[in-house]
Amino acid sequence: MSQVALATARTRPSAPDGVPAVEVVDLRKEFVRREKKGKDRVKRRRRVAALKGVTFTMERGECVSILGQNGSGKSTLVRLLSTLLLHDGGSAHVFGHDVFADPRAVRRLVNRVSVEASFFKKMSSVENLSYAARFYGMSSSETREKIPQILERVGFPADRNKHGMEDLSRGMQQKVALARALLTSPVLLLLDEPTTGLDPRSKLEVQDFIREMRTAHDATILLCTHDLAEAESLSERVGILHKGELICLEPAGELKARFGVATLEEAFFAATGRAFEEEEEDEDANGGEG
Amino acid sequence: MRGAAATLRFELIALQGVLERNAYLVKRYGWWELAFFVWSLANTLTIVFIAEGVEATGGQVDVNRLTTQLLIGAVIWSYLGIVFEILIETVAWERWEGTIEYTFMAPLARPVHLFGMGLFAIIYGLIRSSLLFIVIAQFFDIKFPVANFLAAVLVLGVASISFIGIGMMTAVLPLISPEKGMQMGYIGQGMLLVVSGVYYPVEVLPRWMEWIATVSPATYALDGIRDAILEGDGVGAMWDEIWPLLVIGAVSIPLGLEVFRRGEIYAKRHGKLKRSG
Numbered sequence: 001m002s003q004v005a006l007a008t009a010r011t012r013p014s015a016p017d018g019v020p021a022v023e024v025v026d027l028r029k030e031f032v033r034r035e036k037k038g039k040d041r042v043k044r045r046r047r048v049a050a051l052k053g054v055t056f057t058m059e060r061g062e063c064v065s066i067l068g069q070n071g072s073g074k075s076t077l078v079r080l081l082s083t084l085l086l087h088d089g090g091s092a093h094v095f096g097h098d099v100f101a102d103p104r105a106v107r108r109l110v111n112r113v114s115v116e117a118s119f120f121k122k123m124s125s126v127e128n129l130s131y132a133a134r135f136y137g138m139s140s141s142e143t144r145e146k147i148p149q150i151l152e153r154v155g156f157p158a159d160r161n162k163h164g165m166e167d168l169s170r171g172m173q174q175k176v177a178l179a180r181a182l183l184t185s186p187v188l189l190l191l192d193e194p195t196t197g198l199d200p201r202s203k204l205e206v207q208d209f210i211r212e213m214r215t216a217h218d219a220t221i222l223l224c225t226h227d228l229a230e231a232e233s234l235s236e237r238v239g240i241l242h243k244g245e246l247i248c249l250e251p252a253g254e255l256k257a258r259f260g261v262a263t264l265e266e267a268f269f270a271a272t273g274r275a276f277e278e279e280e281e282d283e284d285a286n287g288g289e290g
Numbered sequence: 291m292r293g294a295a296a297t298l299r300f301e302l303i304a305l306q307g308v309l310e311r312n313a314y315l316v317k318r319y320g321w322w323e324l325a326f327f328v329w330s331l332a333n334t335l336t337i338v339f340i341a342e343g344v345e346a347t348g349g350q351v352d353v354n355r356l357t358t359q360l361l362i363g364a365v366i367w368s369y370l371g372i373v374f375e376i377l378i379e380t381v382a383w384e385r386w387e388g389t390i391e392y393t394f395m396a397p398l399a400r401p402v403h404l405f406g407m408g409l410f411a412i413i414y415g416l417i418r419s420s421l422l423f424i425v426i427a428q429f430f431d432i433k434f435p436v437a438n439f440l441a442a443v444l445v446l447g448v449a450s451i452s453f454i455g456i457g458m459m460t461a462v463l464p465l466i467s468p469e470k471g472m473q474m475g476y477i478g479q480g481m482l483l484v485v486s487g488v489y490y491p492v493e494v495l496p497r498w499m500e501w502i503a504t505v506s507p508a509t510y511a512l513d514g515i516r517d518a519i520l521e522g523d524g525v526g527a528m529w530d531e532i533w534p535l536l537v538i539g540a541v542s543i544p545l546g547l548e549v550f551r552r553g554e555i556y557a558k559r560h561g562k563l564k565r566s567g
Contacts, residue, residue: 031561079564082395086558107397118388120311122318131314134307135396137300164318180392 019096021188021220022058022081026090027051029076050076052244053090060095060187063214063221064249065231067268068241074224075114077241078192081222082112094188108136111186115193117173121166125151125176128165129183136184143183150179155205171202178209182217189213191223195230203230210234228264238264242272304398308406312376315383316414327418334364334426337489342430355520357430361423362515363488369419369446370453370479370508376411377457378475380404382464391563400554401547404461408454415450416443436522444525445514448535452507455542456482462553465562482508507538 029051034043051073058064068074079085081092083103092099094106119128126147133143151161154175165173174194181189191210195203207230213219225231231238232252239249248255248271252264259270316323341356380403384390393403460478464471485499486492486508492500503509514531517523525532557563 076561079391079561082391084391084395084558084563085561086555104397104399107395110395112392112395114391116388118392120315120387120389123311123314127311127314131307131311132392132396134310135304135393135398137303139303140306 017060020057020093021060021062021095022056022222023093024057024077024081024090025055025092026053027055027077027080027087027092028053028089029073029080029085030088049244051080054241054244054246055090056239056246056249058220058222060220061214061218062237063210063223063235064237064239065223065225065235066239066241066246067225067228067231071243072241073244074241075192078112078114078190078222078224081106081188081190082110083107109186110188110190111181111184112190112192113174113177113181113194114191115196117170117177119165119173119176122164124162124164125156125168125179126161128176129180132180133183138183146183147179150182151176154179154182154209171198171205174198174202174206178206182213185217187219189219189221191221191225193225194223195225195227207234228268232264240268240271247271301399301402304402305406305409307398308403309410312407312410312414327421330368330418330422331425334361334368334422335429337364338426338430354431354433357432358434358520359516360489361426361430361432362519363512365419365423365426366446366508366512366515367483367488368422369415370483371476372415372418373408373411373450373453374457374460374475374479376414377404377407377454377461378464378472380407380461382472385464385468394554394563400550404458404547404550405454407461408450408457411454411457412447412450416446434519437519438522438524439519441524441528442515442518445511445518445528445531445535448532448539449507449511449514451539452535452542455539455544455546456507458543458546459549462550465553465557468562482506485509487512504534505538507535507542510535510538 028049030047030049033046033048035046054073054077056064066074066077076085080087081094081099083099083106087100094109097105097109099106119125120131123131129147129150130140130143133147138146148158148161152158156172156175156179160168160172165176168176178194189210194210195206198206210221210223211234214221221235223231223235236251237249238252238255240247248258250258252267255267255271256262256264259267261267261270338357338360341351341353341360344351344356345353381390384393456478460475462471463474467474485495485502486506487495487503488508492503492509495503510531514523514528514535517528517531
């Protein structure tokens with residue numbers, strides 16, 4: 001075990017074998033929306049359900065993909081599991097730790113890569129990674145050794161290590177985002193559209209990296225994506241989240257067989273009753289909470 | 291015992307992370323820091339010149355004493371501005387950068403996070419305010435024959451505990467209102483100083499404002515610093531200022547943490563941690 005892995009393990013809560021990596025039961029989340037209604041156009045509060053009783057489990061080392069439009073609740077699910085939102089009902093456990101009652105234990109086990117590679121734009125990749133690593137108990141001597149190694153592994157050019165993030169391409173920024181997630185050795189990795197907006201080469205590199213995370217680090221991965229081919233090639237099971245409900249979750253082959261179709265795209269149409277393109281148009285029009 | 295030591299090490303490394311990040315940002319925004327220092331300089335000069343202006347227009351004042359009083363008031367205004375601004379940036383800057391979700395999902399204890407921001411604010415504020423004091427003093431023929439600068443810095447340090455507590459309460463505002471929360475923090479800073487005798491004795495205030503002054507840490511900080519610089523008072527002679535500061539600090543820190551905790555719960559319930567804009 002590396003020095004960094006040892007350091008992380010010293011303070012990390014347990015992730016015992018035999019316990020599901022993720023156990024979500026009847027998870028519900030609502031948001032309050034203010035909108036003008038009626039003839040008088042007076043603003044009124046309305047509760048909108050983002051997740052309507054979602055239930056599923058994930059085994060350790062498994063990769064599960066969740067498909068659905070942004071408004072379907074994918075990002076809300078990821079934010080709930082990341083302890084960034086509080087739920088309105090049901091429960092969620094990560095390696096046996098209650099996400100809402102014991103969030104600090106969960107935070108030490110989880111990391112996330114989202115569609116936006118969010119960083120301090122003036123700071124360099126090394127400075128941004130050092131900042132993130134300190135919160136996971138990594139000292140200066142540990143990060144001095146580990147950060148260049150990890151950046152090299154994700155294919156980040158060493159001569160750009162000291163450049164501000166604002167001077168890097170979107171693909172490079174996403175590589176640093178993956179390095180940030182890897183640096184903390186998460187046992188559960190939440191990926192929220194990690195390849196959206198990347199060029200084909202960067203996309204393949206990110207997908208290879210996700211595979212490596214599973215094989216080399218035994219990470220459990222929840223992948224929310226719009227890319228049906230990506231979902232099929234990376235994950236054991238594919239779920240479809242539609243209007244806050246998880247309408248199915250099974251291997252891609254079984255999903256296609258269930259609807260008697262040849263492709264995952266057709267299965268998606270059949271499951272949701274709508275074309276995937278329509279979903280994306282809706283999402284552009286709504287731009288709502290994911 | 292080993293578990294406690296590991297936990298302490300973990301929290302200290304996290305604290306180091308908060309301090310380092312702020313240092314990186316000061317370094318990366320070096321020219322902007324210089325520009326803001328020039329702005330503070332200009333702002334402070336407009337206040338401190340008032341003493342000479344009063345004499346020039348026929349007023350009978352001890353110019354040296356009034357200049358020093360105004361200088362102390364203006365420097366404390368600037369110091370408090372830095373402390374509040376850095377604490378408000380705990381949320382506001384990270385929301386703007388889009389990093390807030392990553393910081394809030396990290397296993398970082400919120401008291402350590404806020405204390406780190408406060409500690410950096412004090413260190414940075416002391417350095418900048420001392421520089422401001424020194425540079426402004428060069429513009430005037432001010433004499434400090436009996437000044438006890440060490441005691442003045444000590445009073446400011448004790449007062450800073452309360453400033454951090456109050457700053458934590460204002461830091462929560464951008465969580466509740468992403469658009470206007472930061473500006474509300476500046477209102478808090480102004481309200482605190484107006485009742486604390488920043489450029490005048492609190493006795494000139496209306497009765498109800500005088501009462502508020504008794505619970506404001508800035509009142510005791512300004513009194514103590516003026517006594518140390520103008521009268522040469524040592525720490526022993528300033529106990530009347532120090533004990534209220536300790537009491538207000540002991541109340542404001544837990545209160546600040548609780549207010550922030552509730553603000554964080556509100557933000558997580560309503561989905562306000564997500565970057566907007």
